Amino acid sequence: MTMVERMPSRLFVDAEPGKPDATPEPWFLDPREIGRALRARWALVLAPAVLLLVAAVAWLSLVPPLYAAVTQILIDPRGIQVVKDGVTPADQASDASLLLVDSQIRVLVSDDVLRQVVSRFKLDQDPDFVRPSSLLDRLKGSLSSLIGVAGGPSDDGLTALRTLRERTAARRLERSFVVELAVTTDARQKSADLARAIAETYLATVSQAQAQVTRKAGDAVAGRLGELQDDLRAADDKAQKFRAANNLVGTRGQLVSEQALTQLNQQLGAARARAGELRGRLAQIEAVANGRADLNSVTEIVQSTTIAQLRSQLAQIEAARADTVSQLGPRHPTLRTGELQVQTLRNDINAEIRRIAAATRNDYRSALANEASLAATLESRKKEALSVDRSFVRLRELERQVEASRAVYEAFLVRARELQEQQRLDTSTSRIISPASLPERRLGPPIPVIFAAAAAAGLGLGVALALLAVPAAGRIGSRRRLQQIAGVPVIAALPAQARVRTQGRGTGALRADTAYDLAVARLGSRLQRDFGAARPTLVLVTSADDRAGKSELARSLAASAALDGQRVLLVDADPEAMISRDLRATAKRGVAEALRTQSGLGDALVDGPTGVKILPFDDAALSLGTAAYTGALLATAASFNTVFVDIGLIGTDIAAERLAQDQRFPALLLTASAKSSAVSRLQRALDATGRDRRVQLVITDAEAEA
Template identity: 30%
Template sequence: MHHSNTPLDTRRLTRPADSDQFIDLDRLLAMTRRRLSLVALCAVLGLVLGGVFLLVTPPTFTAATRILLDENLTKFTEEREARPAPSQADSMVASEVEILKSARLARVVVETLDLHDNPAFLDPPQSPQGWLRSQLRSLARLLSGSASAGEPTEEARIGRASAILQQNLVAERVGRSFVIDVKYSAKDREIAGSVARAYAEQYLSDQLDANFDATQLAVTWLQGRLDQLRSDWLSASMAAERFRAENGLTAARGELVSEQQLSDLNNQLVLAQAETANARARYDQYKAIIDSGEESAVDNAIIPTDLAQGSALTDLKTRYLSITERAQEIEARFGEDHPQAAALRNQGRELRRQIFKELRQVTESYRTEYEVARTREASLRENVGTMSGESSATGQSMVKLRELEQQSSALGKLYETFLARYEEASQQQSFPIAEARVISQANNPVSPSSPSKTLALGLFVTLGLMAGAGIGGLLEFRERFLRTGDDVRDGLGFDFLGYLPLLGSTRSTRTQASTPTGEPSALDHTGSSLLRVAVFSPASLFADTLRSAKLASDVLLPNKPSKVIGFVSVLPREGKTTAAANFAGLLAANGARTVLIDGDLRNPGLSRRLGSQPKAGLVEALVGRVAWQNALLADQKTGLSILPAVVRGRLSHTSELLSGQAMGTMLEEMRSHFDYIVIDLPPLGPVIDARAFAPLADGFLFVAEWGATPRALVRRTLQGEPLIAARTMGVILNKTDMKRLPKYGSAGGAERYFHRYAAYYGEQSG
């Protein structure tokens, strides 16, 4: 420690890099202990708020029903393909979920249950937050001028009720199954149960209506198509019969061999012509179909059964018709933009291309067959012409007749096919079976689903704990005050001399005796008891800390037979005067010749606590009005001499008085009469009196209020006062709350073990 007028070693005032930045587990535990009461208070407050929330929040009841999408219900009424792929199944279930959530179905439920005329449904009890939201919406509508006057119309009430239904309804798929879970929440348990049941019923009814409408459309279309096909078939049959009658194409039998041969040739020719006509008809028919384009060819083609491709075409055509029918059903139910309808149309187009390709091959085979039949017919015709010279008119007539007959036969088969499909659709229309069923019926809920008492109370308690921890953490991380000796040593770089307990907080610091009676003393005054704590309680921690300060002054000032020690602080009312008076009183009580000077000429707190009002003091001694020896007051109990400060009015040159030649001369004279000269100086900072007195002092004892003096303020103040910093012998933390001090001690710090030394300070050990 340097005691000469040397610059401050700024390294002593530098905060170690790790001391305030690194937070270890011990520090976190210490913070928790310090703020445990705050966290507990916030948790209790959260519990109270949770109870209030449960009291003011109306309960909500939830009813649930489960619907299974089961295609097996219609397996006896219509042919179905294999179960759809997983992606298609997902789309199907998602589509049904959206149907349940739709506004149309909500409107049907509202009208079924008359919810738009139910006040309990439209205006249920509201929670505080719900009431606040409704008031804000009403205020917004009022400010915007959109508030409508008069009673709302029925359509408006239905729309509002539908919106409430959609808002409180939850429909979701259960896992990867075909089960849809439908839940509805309401403030009334009966409304919740009735709405959930009505949703299931109306959904099944909607499915039946959709199936019936789709089948009705198909039956209507097939009916019109059947009428047209029947008319065409009858016309073709009548044309064939008229042609036969007009041309006399009847079979005649002769008895001559030549006639029989001719008849046989004619028969063979007729058969050949028939085959040619049949082949040509089929070829022309399929060629016309191919020439009409892919879509028309696939729709109008007749599947042949006499070729190898017939079975393949039949399968393709069957698949194509089934997919087309399914696509039409889905489009009728969900619209043309539905993803499954689009997928089915794509599959139909692919099948149509395959069918058209097969039709081309069939047409080519029929062309070859026709060419063969025509060649055979020409050969027979030549033979018949050779034998009988019969003209080709009859043969042509027969060909024409066969052609007419084939056309009539084709139309008849087509008519039969459509008639069978019409009958099938008519039968399906008569089966009222939906592809879904309810597997879990909704009942009126017994207990509310929300708010959960346990969850709500737990949540509020958790929020309270979090708030308490947050506030406590904020307070801790904003903690910038001097609390422990480590704060002094690490944060300021000065020696720590000890704690002065908050007077009156513990038995060790409580004044045990009153001022003795007898001869008047300088400290015989009701306000002077705090100035003699160390004298009345010599075995207390308070007195022990002052002894530590005396030891520091003796060690650091070994060559000073008479020591001038100044007591300073940064802020007013930190207890500097009390510490100085008790320090001087303890020195005097131990036999040292000690004088206590009240150097705070602007606010002489020490002098105001004296038992009598002195007529002269430090100012009068410095200006030469009285000798300083005549201005001294004596404490008869301790032998302490006191030089008060008698201030009459505001002094503007106090710093010149404290640093002037007169002050230096007086101190030199006092050194020959006293071992210790203790001076109570004004606080540092804006007041420059202590700075002015610094060259005359041998050392300073710095007093800081525990938990109230910021470290940064002390550091910056001493950095601006290098001479005082260089002569500071140590720091004393005053007004220490000894009950709270252990909470701020670090792991292994002495602060956590002060209670074990209670017996040494005249107290019972804990």
């Protein structure tokens, strides 16, 4: 015997006892399942990648390359403040400045600018901008003529303009006044030339437009100068006529009546001051004349030369009289003469004082009369001024109109001169800060990136198609999928590549170096562990559509159990009789005959390799009824440790379904082929068994798991 014959079967168990092989995660989340699906459908995975790579090569070959040249223009909304007042305001808010720059972008790509570029480069004759009419275009034109929707003649210039507009893009860079202009054509040099031409044409157009606006404003202002001059002259004439009609004559901005009234006020004040002064002087002089005041207290008396002479003489005489009294005595006759002289001088002094008082009184009366006269004249002039004031109000209004007309005329005159000079100045600060250069590469991603993206997209599509093809094919595919579809534990997955038998040797001997035989040994040990408590162990082996796999499994399980030293009975109840065809021996009695005679099935058994007893298939025996067949089989099974019954296919064999529903068989192995078994047939087989808990799933041709 080989090594397997002496090796205990417990060494072949591949699962922990008592734990089901349940997998909660979906099969498509298992990398091993994905790998199996992709390996099985590698052509479907690679086909989209190859197709997309071919499509990428065709696209790169047929579609001409496009090149985009970029230039940057600084659009400064402030401009240069050459004159004090420009045509447009120089300082604006930030939001308004951004709106102005956005408006200039529209001007940059406007038809006015692009049409000049089209004319300059003769783009209406460039096939890149004006494509020749194709057969499809001619068919469209013919169809439009037939239905009565005839279009006008094509304009190459308009077509070139539209094409250039589509290939021109402008945008403002974020947080700046810089505008980026891009032009796309099929040639590097052409793209750069057109980008530079559009930028230069835009700057020239803006400068011309600004000069035109300034010229228009200057012409409008100059046209108004004549009207304003006539208005000023008319207003001035009207004011002068009103002044002459109302005798409103004045100098230095003041009327004569106002000047006279002012002078009278001044004269009246002086007269009143003079009268008051004379009144005070007169009172002082009268006080001196009445002896109530000293002579030295009045200025006029002190300053009078006559009184000064008389006082001098009086002083001399009094001095002489004092000498006489001291020398001759107070009774001398000459003293009388001195006294008369003193009295005469005092009388002369008093007479002079009265004369001064009379003169002062006359001056005071004259001052009062002058004051009264001036007051009367002032009152009359005031009455005249009231009537003049009413006329003067109207005159002031006319003069204000004259001043307003003069101010407007002078402002327009100055503004007209400024605009005339401003027409010759370019106050724009917009300029090209980054001229367009030759593009380095074509538009779009690089060619290696295109091929890499095509390959990646193709592989991704291929992987998706391969994974979608797994459920679409309706096959089991793998152990995980079978377990999820059936909802029943899969107790074994036998590798398909190891199922090799020597031709012409019947069931053959198990080899220790095959993965299939090792898996079968593990499965047999598990069956003994789960169902070997009661002897004999009865195991039904069936399938929905895997006939060869189930028969091979039943035969291999029987051989494995026999190698483990058990008495094994292998029953062939499959109408195809795949096990029975491999036998060379003949039984002493047929199964049907044994059932009729009720003599037992001992004479119907045939010896197989490694000590396995085989009950061959007998169609007549099953025709006698599954109850009799099962009863005889169970009676014969009492002499064995393990019985494996290979029955027909569930869903196509009535006898197989009745045997599978018999509860006296504790174990029911339902085999499936990962490559050929259909999911729908497996579902029908499970439904036919009522999804009995005795059912155990086995895959007979699973791929080796990593």
